[in-house]
Amino acid sequence: MARTKIAVYTLSGLCAGLAGALNAAWPVSGVTFLGSGMELEAISAVVIGGTLLTGGFGFVSGSLVGVPLLKVIQNVINRIGSLDFAYQQAVSGACVAVVVVVVAQTWLGRRRRML
Structure with missing residues (x-):
């Protein structure tokens, strides 16, 4: 269990460092506020993918489906073009x-059928 936890934290730190390096290299300068607000998009994509915020249930494949679905929603809003950025969010x-x-109703419905 301790090895797994250390491996997960190491992988998380590696991914965060890689994301920071790519973020700094993309605009060819170290813009510090470039990724602000993206954590909420990540949480939204994971929730759309079916992961419970309370923990205990979720799949990586669901999160991988949630990311494009969230981006499609945002793209449709951009194509409409009549909303400001704050309203888009x-x-x-x-x-x-x-x-x-x-998702919550589906989960609760399955749980009731099990009982």
Whole structure:
């Protein structure tokens, strides 16, 4: 168990360092605020993929499906073009909230059938 925890933290640190290096190399300067707000997008994508925020259930494949789905939602909002960035974030959050409710209801329905 301790080896697994150390391996996960090491992999997480490696990925964070790689992301920081790529983030610094992309605009050819070290812009510190470039990735701000992206953590909420990551959480939204994982929740859309079916992972419970309380823990205990979720699959990587679901998260990999949630990322393009969230980006499609954001792209559709951009194509409409009538919303400001703040409203785009709010609409994306509302879509995530709807998906969370659907996932929670499905999970609770399965749990009731088991009991």
